[in-house]
Amino acid sequence: MDFDYDLFVIGAGSGGLAASKRAASYGAKAAIAEGEDVGGTCVVRGCVPKKLLVYGSKFSDLYEDAVGYGWKGVKSKFNWPTLISNVQREVHRLSLLHTDLLAKANVELISQRATFIDPHTVQVGERQIRAAKILIAVGGEAIKPDIPGIELSITSREMFLLAKQPKTLAVLGAGYISVEFSGIMQGLGTQVTHLIRGERPLRGFDRDIQDGVYEGMLNHGINVIPEIELLELKKTKKGIKVIYTQAGETHKFTVDAVLCAIGRAPNLEGLGLEQAGVNLNTSSRFPSIAVDEWSRTSQSHIFAVGDCTDRVNLTPVAIAEGRAVADTEFGHQPRTISHDNIASAVFSQPEAASVGLSQAQAEDRYGAENLKIYRAKFRPMYHSFTGKAEKVMVKLVVEAHNEKILGVHMVGDHAAEIIQGMAIAVKMGATKKDFDATIGIHPSTAEEFVTLR
Missing domain, CATH: 3.50.50.60 (FAD/NAD(P)-binding domain)
Known part of the structure; x- marks a missing residue:
């Protein structure tokens, strides 16, 4: 059977970009279809522009905090159009960068949405394209409740x-x-x-x-x-x-x-999954594409990664899943992705981050009597002179009999940066004794994790 491509990817977000470039590096003839800007939710309308807005929003506090440290108070003025314009300029730059990287990787970009006609064929504009393998990486979209107005x-x-x-x-x-x-x-x-x-x-x-x-x-x-x-x-x-x-x-x-x-739901409308014979998982709140541990759908040659599968909806997870598909199918390196102990962060104010089990999850799995909880809540040194009621919370959830760290949680400045390092320890099976034997960096918030008693 003749095919136009070895791999055809629907969706140029994080997972689709990672999979197509990795497959092309193994010599696969690959193409990717995207009806919007290249980069997907993360680059265009999610993680990246949101984090830039978070940075911008913190300056108001910095002006106030400086007074306690001897700086003369200033009356600052914020300009919304300047920030929004700068954010969109950076988003556009990153989108073009990803477009260039596709070209350098010899991945053909087709700037239109693809729809299935049959299990091996997609309609893209006026073209009908046949592919040996197809990857669905269309992400998710925001939902709204059904209420008047x-x-x-x-x-x-x-x-x-x-x-x-x-x-x-x-x-x-x-x-x-x-x-x-x-x-x-x-x-x-x-x-x-x-x-x-x-x-x-x-x-x-x-x-x-x-x-x-x-x-x-x-x-x-x-x-x-x-x-x-x-x-x-x-x-x-x-x-x-x-x-x-x-x-x-x-x-x-x-x-x-x-x-x-x-909330968000898998962006499946108009894909024509029924023509492809791809089954959905309807047991969750919103229908998602059903996949096995290899990200394979009900059709053995069709795969799906990222938010459209509603497993762990995070950008690094989609990237890892996409690369695993490419390694397995084109690189002769079969592997799956573990969805356990994946760190996550909330760029709230104050920031929060965690890895592993929450206390409630650990109690359900192991029983409350089989756990030890270590927790501290305190004012960080930074706020010694600001007069603000900011608090930091650090917490370890530990299995009692072997002292294995089951979960690490934090609320406070730089929580994401700190928990990223903690995630390595949790992934490696670190114990409370390992934490206790580690000498902290003083004075820092992170050292509290190795001094909890």
Whole structure:
């Protein structure tokens, strides 16, 4: 059977880029189809532009903090269009860089969305393309609840493109995206009201992380309203009216804009998966592409990686999965990816990060009586002179009988940088004795992990 390509990739996000370039390095004839800018969610409308906004939002605190250290107070002024323009310029630069890297790797880029016609054939514009192997790497997309007026809200995609900074903003959601944008916008001078359905944000993270981030949000001036049910959004002359209930009572307030960040779902619409005979996993909240440990779908020659499989939805995971597929199928190096002990971070303010099991997860798996919990909460040295009520939380979840570290959690500045190193130790099976035998760097926050008693 004749094929146009050895590997055809649908989606030029992190996973698709990694897989196509790795496959081409083994001599495979590869192409990748993308209907939007190259780089996917992470580069174009996710991790990268969001982190740049996080950096920008922190300067307001730095101006204030400097006074306690002897610097004369200044009246700074923030310019929203300047930051947004600079962020988009950097996003465009990175997108072009990834396009150039594809060309250098001899991967053909087709700037259109692909749709399956049959298990080996895709329609791309007016072309029908046949491939021996096909990789689906289409990522995810933001979702919205089914309530009246929800079309008045924007998603994280539009946040990076707003021409004018809203003076007031309502944020809907309890996940990391909603929490991060609340911190960003509050730091940039927008008054944020954050609405969550549950008791705390960041469900699924360790409870001490939830509490630490929640406390930090309040300390930073964010109006967090928990345990609500959103009823309706209404357009008014003064803005968007948000109507919700809490404890059986109806409440209303008006803001300039509403960010809906309640979650994301696999971006499967229009792919034609039924024509390809690719099965879906319908047991989760949203349908995702069902794959085995090799990222292989129900069709042996079709693979899927990244957020569209709804396994661990993180950029480095998609990259690792994509490379593993290429190594296995074209590099004669069969391997799978372990989804255990993958570190993650929330670029909230304060920052949070963790690796391994939360205390609740460890209790479910091992029993509370078989665990030892080491935890400390303190004011970091940096805030000795700022007068702010910032707190750092560090925590170890340890299996009692062998002292193996099951989970490491932190809330505080540079949590992501610190937990990245901790992830290596957890992956290697480090014990509490290993931590205790390690001499810390003093004075630092990170040293608290090796002095916990």
